[in-house]
Amino acid sequence: MTRSEENDIKTIYHLGGRGSKSISTNSIAEQMETKPSSVTDMAKKLSDKGLVHYVKYQGVSLSEFGVKTALSIIRKHRLWEVFLVEKLDFTWDEVHEVAEQLEHIKSEKLIDRLDALLDFPKYDPHGDPIPAKNGEFQERDKQLLSELSVGAQGVCVGVKDSSVPFLKFLDKNKIALGNTIKVLDKEDFDNSLRILMEGNEMRISHQIASNLFVKKNS
Amino acid sequence: MTRSEENDIKTIYHLGGRGSKSISTNSIAEQMETKPSSVTDMAKKLSDKGLVHYVKYQGVSLSEFGVKTALSIIRKHRLWEVFLVEKLDFTWDEVHEVAEQLEHIKSEKLIDRLDALLDFPKYDPHGDPIPAKNGEFQERDKQLLSELSVGAQGVCVGVKDSSVPFLKFLDKNKIALGNTIKVLDKEDFDNSLRILMEGNEMRISHQIASNLFVKKNS
DNA sequence: ATTAAAATTTAGACAAAACTAAAAATAGAT
DNA sequence: ATCTATTTTTAGTTTTGTCTAAATTTTAAT
Structure with missing residues (x-):
């Protein structure tokens, strides 16, 4: 997966595009600060790779595999955020930008060990839940x-x-x-x-x- | 700086291309597992940016700015290596590949804080010296x-x-x-x-x- | 000094990821 | 049901980084 693909998947997830809910290419483009035509291109590519369901003019939704992928990226993002705050004394308004970069580092061992170093945190600095390795997570009662x-x-x-x-x-x-x-x-x-x-x-x-x-x- | 540019600069540094010593595009290509013609293209680009001195058919050498840049990348690489070994229990044969990715993360604060977390190490897990923020480092007596x-x-x-x-x-x-x-x-x-x-x-x-x-x- | 071999550059092609502008499909109002 | 406005896609262009093959320059041997 390229960085762009990962960002796409993540955006679709955050816009709620799981299960039956499809997300319009327009809203994805807006969220990603790119053009709808670029999203269309990406939708085709991700569809070919089995990450999203894409029907022309009907928007995209994540496949089961796509959801799993999104959760793994979100897991990385949020674990890095915890690391930045807990170990490097970043403030919670500083972490997002750096975590956006760190989430794309490819190493399963790295993330598992980071998880352990941080004592398997359940929530990131903003209170959002951190998916476990298998993708499971609990939205907090709030x-x-x-x-x-x-x-x-x-x-x-x-x-x-x-x-x-x-x-x-x-x-x-x-x-x-x-x-x-x-x-x-x-x-x-x-x-x-x-x-x-x-x-x-x-x-x-x-x-x-x-x-x-x-x-x-x- | 793009990732390719950073890798180029680092390779030239490691091949010894500082000061008066020029490195041939061929040897850079070999080291980077790419083609000499690609290196020529890159040499022009880096020369335009003031990172290297490049004379056609004579090879490239890092400018003062280029050396500074190389040292900052090497600093990042080696600090991450220490982190992986010291904090995440990686073995010293596992760190290089991951550090190759981590070294391209852009955040000065991140590196400074990482340095502090690791207690300002002077050497990486292989015994190589870690440049300080200002680029200074001491080759160990060995x-x-x-x-x-x-x-x-x-x-x-x-x-x-x-x-x-x-x-x-x-x-x-x-x-x-x-x-x-x-x-x-x-x-x-x-x-x-x-x-x-x-x-x-x-x-x-x-x-x-x-x-x-x-x-x-x- | 000449020349063949090696190294290097140039020119042109290609793929990926983005864009613009035009075309096509959809949705909403009447 | 039709038509218009909006949304979305297509087609073609751009940029970046890479490649191949041909042309050029340098090197080294005689």
Whole structure:
């Protein structure tokens, strides 16, 4: 698999193109910042290789083999992200770009040993699950902070938006995975929240709250 | 810099093409397992970029900038090798292939942090020196085991041939960097040696002895 | 100094991965 | 059911890196 092919497969996976759901070449192109015609070319190639199902004008979806491949790339990406944060002290907004490169390194032994070095982590620095070698993974029981009702309390377990600006914002406001958050009040007007986090009271906008995953305390 | 360009630069460096010494396109092609005409093309490109001095029919040599670039790639390669051995328990015959890929990852922060994680190693698993960030490095004071006189003693500090078969041979015979070796006897007929290594007496061929670097005890 | 052999470059071809612009198919509104 | 706008594909071009074969230059032997 070339790097482009791997990136294609990964993008289709992230856009949800498994099973019966087909993804349009247009949306893939948009996501990859390339042109639809290039995606069409790639779709044919990947179809020939048995990685995707492709019907002209109907979009592409990953084959079983394609899903397996996507998960193996995602596994590598997320393990490298953990490595960068845990061992090299990268911040969580710095890891994506480098992991994009590292995920294409070809060595099964490398990834297995990295997994062991990191103590077989289940989640990456953004709270996303890391597929096991066989492709299995567990989506964590979670919900958006914006969906919590007043008085409810949870632990921050992930982000929906993992863009650099959002992650930097969270850092600046000392919002980190593992923090306990209690919803004190909800403002009807703009859906902003007053929360208690690790002893500090603060106000956060709806946009923030709807991009933060929490695990509700039973 | 593309991957091909980086590999080219590295090859020229390893063939000794610094300063006044020019390397023929033929020898570069042979080393890289490619064709001389491809090397000619690359030579023009690298010359345009200021990385090499290239005179038609006279071969190429690295510019100052080219040497700096080569050292930065070698630095990455060797740091990754140390990482693979020290942190991921790779054997020294397994590291080269993976490091060949890892050396092309672009992130200065990554390499600096890796350097720190490994505690700023000065030598890679084969005993080769790791250039510092500024390109400086010290070739270790060393000589070939085959050059030691009978009765002399030294510590094994590196290999000249770092091919997989040779490294595997050394492993099998429990010859490792750091071992103390004393030359007990030299066979005139085939130049083989009888040595004492870490308490064990053994016989090694001239070919082995002339690919092992030792540091002579004062 | 000449010349044959070897080394090197040039010119032109090819494959991969991307693009643009035109053509074709689909989807949605009437 | 038709037509128009949108989506998607096709066809042809570009760039990069590589190759082969022919032409050129250098080297080394006489």
